[in-house]
Amino acid sequence: MAARKEEDGKGESRLVEPSLWERLERPAPTQRASLTLDRIAAAAVELADEEGAAAVTMRRLATKLGVAPMAAYRHVSGKGDLWALMFDRVSAQLTVDDAVGDWREVLRSFALQTRDMMLRHPWLGQVPTPLIQLTPARMAVAERQLKALAGHGLDTDSMMAAFRAVGAFVHGATQSEIALREYKRENGWDSGDETRRALAPQMNYLMDTGRYPTYRKYGLSATRKDDPAWEFEFGLDCVLDGIAQRLGI
Amino acid sequence: MAARKEEDGKGESRLVEPSLWERLERPAPTQRASLTLDRIAAAAVELADEEGAAAVTMRRLATKLGVAPMAAYRHVSGKGDLWALMFDRVSAQLTVDDAVGDWREVLRSFALQTRDMMLRHPWLGQVPTPLIQLTPARMAVAERQLKALAGHGLDTDSMMAAFRAVGAFVHGATQSEIALREYKRENGWDSGDETRRALAPQMNYLMDTGRYPTYRKYGLSATRKDDPAWEFEFGLDCVLDGIAQRLGI
DNA sequence: TCTCTTGGCGTACAACGTACACATCAATGT
């Protein structure tokens, strides 16, 4: 982790640790280096995909890399860095063709892609903290969304708030979808019906308290209980409609 | 954790473990019991409030309760139960007066209250998994929201999806607000300006790649960068407007 | 050739969740 000199605006120079992201794109400085940020990130993602977020421990990662437990610490400052790296790596898959101009189509596409990505990498829903969005791939997404929203007469703050609102919804919705899915998987419940049957005693107790009459009344007549994709799109379209209203379109 | 008999619909009876929630409301079965679910939950919440999510370990909880490390396991099946208990406990603070009839006011009030609650108990943003919503207090919230949405010509599925969409947004938005806040706190950055100054090198590197021209252009002209409440309400109102559109109001 | 930097290794420690066997007390049936 060598430091380098950097000029700041006032002609003074300071020593600056090259950031995780700067180092991520640099080639290995020596030939000996068998570990690189890229290899570390790839292995960690693979591990998480195969065995879940809990399996991502520094030791298991090290064995997967064929290396001693502490080796990765030369490249990564700790587990926080590791999650950030993993998060950025999978986020790099998200793109919307530059030819697409319609703001709504852009935001919608990113939202659906993000949900898919999170379902494909469920550990994204369990990462300790939904990390600071200052990673290259996240910035690229923000850039593309801003570009789509710009020029519709919205002030900067509203533009920022708008795409972040979509992001917040997507994250929240998918996170709870994942949580439910994992909960079912852990208990070996394969279908929604099986889940409801298993949870019936608890549900019955709660209902028998008589405190939730409306819920009882409507709960039964729902027909899309097991259609998370539909529910997701419903919510997503609500948010987009709200934004559209502000864009005056 | 005594089992009791329960009749199912077909006149057959099985042994059913009383659920966490059923036990939560029962008085202590013997006088000797110095530990109750209520006392455990209260201590855990207090611990988390004072020292953060990471401080909630079974051992620290035990010492706080003046009891041996393993004692709580008689009442709680593990750490998962504990989080659920804590989550339910703080959620019980959420209420909207029955006199309020307007659906939008109800949903909006719950959303703002939830954000406040999460900011007051930041560990809610770091709980391993945003737990299954089958707890008494969460059900009460759902009940109240459903009641407000009912009778506006929306089908059951849409009603469910609508209030869940709001919940997803609230969770996602507040979670990232908390993450940023904690990140700043950990680094001792007090103001937004101080944070930006500290993050400037990373930001500069990213910007100097030339990949984010739109972001660069608009990023500077934003004037509400440090007004999370405003941003939250902006997004919230987008979601509510989208729902309003579907209610035909 | 000698030195310095880089990168991987090995050991070590405190803290974690929780399994399991044990002890102790209150209530209960006789």
Added chain:
DNA sequence: ACATTGATGTGTACGTTGTACGCCAAGAGA
């Protein structure tokens, strides 16, 4: 009155975790 039983708390112990710290070898520059 007394033995029995179930509910509660205790004590010990194990395997696993994140990571601090010091060491050593391999390549780069002089």
